[in-house]
Amino acid sequence: MIKKTSKEIKAVLFEEILKNVEKPGRYIGKEYNEIIKSGNDKMVKIALAFPDLYEIGMSYLGFKILYDIINSRDDALAERVFSPYRDMEDLMFKKKIPLFSLENYRPFSDFDIIGFSLQHELCFTNVLHMLKLGDIELHAARRDEKAPLVIAGGPSAFNPEPLADFIDIFVLGDGEEIIQEIIDIYKSWSIDGKSREKEILLKRLDKLTGIYVPAFYEVIYFKDGTIKSFQPKGKEIKQKIKKRIKLDLDCNHYPVSPIVPNIDIVHDRITLEIFRGCTRGCRFCQAGMIYRPVRERTEQKLMEIAEKSLANTGYEEISLSSLSSSDYSKIDSLIEKLVNKHCEQGVGVSLPSLRIDGFSVQLARQSQRVRKTGLTFAPEVGTNRMSKTVNKNVTENDLYQTVQYALQEGWKRVKLYFMIGLPTETWEDIEGIIGMIKRVESIGKRLAGKKFSLNISLNAFVPKAHTPFQWVGQEEEKLLLEKYNYVAKRIRSKNISYSYPDTKLSILEAVFARGDRKLCQVLEEAYKMGCKFDSWREYFDYNVWEKAFRKCNLDISFYTNRERKKEENLPWDLIDCGVSKEFLWLEWQRALQGISIDDCRLSRCNNCGLQDICNKLSEVKDNKS
Amino acid sequence: MSYIYRIKYSKVGPLKYVSHLDLNTLFCRTLRRAQIPLELTQGFNPRFKISFGPALPLGIAGRNEVLDISLIQEMDNDLIKEKINKFAPEGLEVQDIIAISKEENNLSKAINHAIYIIELNVSGYRSYLTRENLRNCFKNSIEKYLEQENIVIQKNTKKGLREVNLRPYIENMDIVSFQDDTVLIELTVDIQYKGSINPVLIINEFIKKPENKDIYINNIARKEFL
Numbered sequence: 001m002i003k004k005t006s007k008e009i010k011a012v013l014f015e016e017i018l019k020n021v022e023k024p025g026r027y028i029g030k031e032y033n034e035i036i037k038s039g040n041d042k043m044v045k046i047a048l049a050f051p052d053l054y055e056i057g058m059s060y061l062g063f064k065i066l067y068d069i070i071n072s073r074d075d076a077l078a079e080r081v082f083s084p085y086r087d088m089e090d091l092m093f094k095k096k097i098p099l100f101s102l103e104n105y106r107p108f109s110d111f112d113i114i115g116f117s118l119q120h121e122l123c124f125t126n127v128l129h130m131l132k133l134g135d136i137e138l139h140a141a142r143r144d145e146k147a148p149l150v151i152a153g154g155p156s157a158f159n160p161e162p163l164a165d166f167i168d169i170f171v172l173g174d175g176e177e178i179i180q181e182i183i184d185i186y187k188s189w190s191i192d193g194k195s196r197e198k199e200i201l202l203k204r205l206d207k208l209t210g211i212y213v214p215a216f217y218e219v220i221y222f223k224d225g226t227i228k229s230f231q232p233k234g235k236e237i238k239q240k241i242k243k244r245i246k247l248d249l250d251c252n253h254y255p256v257s258p259i260v261p262n263i264d265i266v267h268d269r270i271t272l273e274i275f276r277g278c279t280r281g282c283r284f285c286q287a288g289m290i291y292r293p294v295r296e297r298t299e300q301k302l303m304e305i306a307e308k309s310l311a312n313t314g315y316e317e318i319s320l321s322s323l324s325s326s327d328y329s330k331i332d333s334l335i336e337k338l339v340n341k342h343c344e345q346g347v348g349v350s351l352p353s354l355r356i357d358g359f360s361v362q363l364a365r366q367s368q369r370v371r372k373t374g375l376t377f378a379p380e381v382g383t384n385r386m387s388k389t390v391n392k393n394v395t396e397n398d399l400y401q402t403v404q405y406a407l408q409e410g411w412k413r414v415k416l417y418f419m420i421g422l423p424t425e426t427w428e429d430i431e432g433i434i435g436m437i438k439r440v441e442s443i444g445k446r447l448a449g450k451k452f453s454l455n456i457s458l459n460a461f462v463p464k465a466h467t468p469f470q471w472v473g474q475e476e477e478k479l480l481l482e483k484y485n486y487v488a489k490r491i492r493s494k495n496i497s498y499s500y501p502d503t504k505l506s507i508l509e510a511v512f513a514r515g516d517r518k519l520c521q522v523l524e525e526a527y528k529m530g531c532k533f534d535s536w537r538e539y540f541d542y543n544v545w546e547k548a549f550r551k552c553n554l555d556i557s558f559y560t561n562r563e564r565k566k567e568e569n570l571p572w573d574l575i576d577c578g579v580s581k582e583f584l585w586l587e588w589q590r591a592l593q594g595i596s597i598d599d600c601r602l603s604r605c606n607n608c609g610l611q612d613i614c615n616k617l618s619e620v621k622d623n624k625s
Numbered sequence: 626m627s628y629i630y631r632i633k634y635s636k637v638g639p640l641k642y643v644s645h646l647d648l649n650t651l652f653c654r655t656l657r658r659a660q661i662p663l664e665l666t667q668g669f670n671p672r673f674k675i676s677f678g679p680a681l682p683l684g685i686a687g688r689n690e691v692l693d694i695s696l697i698q699e700m701d702n703d704l705i706k707e708k709i710n711k712f713a714p715e716g717l718e719v720q721d722i723i724a725i726s727k728e729e730n731n732l733s734k735a736i737n738h739a740i741y742i743i744e745l746n747v748s749g750y751r752s753y754l755t756r757e758n759l760r761n762c763f764k765n766s767i768e769k770y771l772e773q774e775n776i777v778i779q780k781n782t783k784k785g786l787r788e789v790n791l792r793p794y795i796e797n798m799d800i801v802s803f804q805d806d807t808v809l810i811e812l813t814v815d816i817q818y819k820g821s822i823n824p825v826l827i828i829n830e831f832i833k834k835p836e837n838k839d840i841y842i843n844n845i846a847r848k849e850f851l
Binding site: 263 | 638639640642643644646647650651653654655656657658665671672673683684712713714715716
């Protein structure tokens with residue numbers, strides 16, 4: 001294909017393409033606060049690539065943080081690239097234009113560095129798809145120093161192996177500092193004419209804490225397909241890859257002038273990250289493990305961020321974001337201050353991820369003095385036994401009391417999240433979920449009458465890497481479906497609506513969530529056969545995936561339903577997320593015995609592996625106060 | 626006490642591709658950034674008191690769109706304009722602002738017609754004719770089109786295919802200028818009849834006629850309201 005320039009791409013886009021696509025606003029940028037740098041040869045040009053649509057990618061805070069940090073440097077620029085939807089892709093193919101950035105309509109392959117954000121496993125085909133649309137060689141080994149350096153980060157980078165063949169380097173943990181170091185190293189490498197070899201660049205980058213270069217390791221397998229060992233290719237290659245941790249979030253860069261999209265996106269509001277990490281220790285939750293330790297921003301800093309962000313964007317809503325927002329140590333005072341300061345201008349404060357207790361309902365009431373929407377809780381399980389097993393530590397009574405309180409406070413809509421297919425689950429637990437839903441419905445009818453509406457979201461449990469459940473086999477699909485249908489049949493009622501996901505999708509998610517390097521070829525085969533946007537039901541085609549597995553002689557159940565042994569080398573064992581494998585195993589044993597543990601912030605240390613980090617963290621705190 | 630202002634603004638360039646619903650959000654955020662003291666509605670979901678003129682179909686630019694806003698304090702017209710323009714995204718620009726009385730605060734009564742400027746590509750149209758003949762020929766085509774009592778089309782709606790008669794919407798259609806490859810025409814649409822209609826439907830029906838073969842739409846913009 002003859003290479004097109006930015007100018008040519010822009011002309012074709014505006015004259016021939018935009019009027020023929022469904023949502024043209026996705027492809028043109030030009031939003032308020034967009035940063036457009038013309039760029040010169042000396043600048044390090046970075047494409048922030050999100051392997052999904054504009055509306056999804058624009059909703060992530062991490063993406064905005066990196067955009068802000070990179071563009072604040074004089075010697076670098078960041079531009080956004082998203083996956084085009086089907087109609088757009090067809091037209092781009094027809095008009096022969098490659099994937100391009102929104103800022104300058106720059107071809108994807110013209111960037112020095114491409115950074116993918118991996119938010120979940122079902123976006124992996126889109127990573128390949130974007131490279132392909134950008135005329136970039138898929139295999140890292142076949143890209144030389146003239147091709148962009150392809151890096152990837154985000155939660156799904158914590159089990160990077162299924163993408164190992166395609167990505168040059170993975171970035172683990174907090175990106176705020178490491179992105180600066182990557183740019184510095186890239187810059188010095190690229191002006192150093194003599195040693196401008198890719199190998200040298202990778203070796204220099206590998207010295208950074210938080211960087212994983214998959215090409216530097218060989219994986220040796222046993223006959224049964226499990227891993228015998230990871231062999232570092234060279235003495236200077238590290239044995240384990242530690243994730244990057246930024247201890248003090250207050251002195252962090254925070255994007256107080258985020259782009260204000262011209263079209264509606266999924267989370268169209270200011271995201272105020274009040275803290276990072278969570279120590280609740282729910283045993284199914286990957287985020288709760290890989291984002292440790294808990295690091296709070298101070299109230300003062302948050303007020304400052306909120307005020308600047310509102311002024312710079314004109315948004316009418318602030319969302320207090322974290323993994324468990326009621327757990328912020330001064331949450332009531334923070335909400336009160338935010339509401340008092342901004343409520344008069346019609347600005348709403350929203351509080352996702354509510355804990356199940358009266359305190360949280362009070363917080364919600366306080367924050368929603370301006371806007372009143374439904375309340376969402378995640379009991380996840382239906383019996384007290386299961387609650388202990390997953391370490392959720394919420395009793396049935398907690399839920400009833402909380403719902404009752406919420407309804408007395410005037411809410412009419414409640415949404416509940418449940419998980420099906422958890423380890424040790426019996427039909428009694430399923431009955432427990434049904435009983436809980438019915439009890440909540442009767443409380444609702446009694447207190448809110450006909451207006452009461454209950455939305456139930458049933459999800460299939462998917463075992464994830466770096467969690468106490470990383471060894472368990474996923475529930476067989478047949479049984480999952482049986483359980484879903486049973487619950488659905490039993491809870492049918494005028495007041496209740498429910499949704500449940502595609503079990504096939506959960507299977508694919510489970511494959512990649514704990515997949516190894518052998519899956520790279522499956523991924524490539526599936527992509528070549530047309531798989532992409534797998535998280536979108538209108539795109540997802542499980543039959544093709546099955547075909548790809550057969551072609552590669554690999555067995556899906558090896559990844560999903562198989563229970564792993566304690567001594568098995570897991571594909572993500574190379575990655576040290578801070579929480580130790582010993583702790584995770586101990587937690588798994590406790591789960592089997594139905595023993596729960598306390599949140600270490602409320603009680604004593606559980607020795608999860610981050611003790612040293614926590615000590616350093618308290619030093620940082622002491623120094624500040 | 627509320628102070629009402631009627632704003633004339635343009636929605637061009639990248640904002641052509643922003644829907645009416647999204648424009649509403651975008652305008653409100655611009656007003657917030659500009660710190661214009663807007664009046665809020667009562668209730669659980671307080672919103673700015675603003676009302677928009679007829680929606681523009683996606684892909685069509687608007688040069689003089691209208692919008693009424695209600696403020697809680699009086700402000701200088703030029704200052705409002707200056708502030709909004711300073712904080713507006715690319716493609717949105719206030720052209721003019723006037724203060725209006727409460728009685729006048731009814732946009733749907735204030736505007737009766739929408740005028741569109743349509744640029745047609747005629748490079749392939751009857752290339753064997755001389756320019757003067759071409760112009761006459763084209764003029765006749767328009768006259769013939771407008772002579773019809775009914776112009777009925779099948780329109781795709783949410784409720785399935787529906788018959789729509791375009792003729793009552795068309796107030797006037799005229800040639801503005803005739804260049805080598807392009808013709809500019811002005812289309813006046815009656816919006817008091819049954820609300821606004823997408824001008825593309827009217828033009829598409831026109832260029833579908835056999836005698837108008839090889840005419841294509843280059844560009845459509847809404848010039849103004851009357």
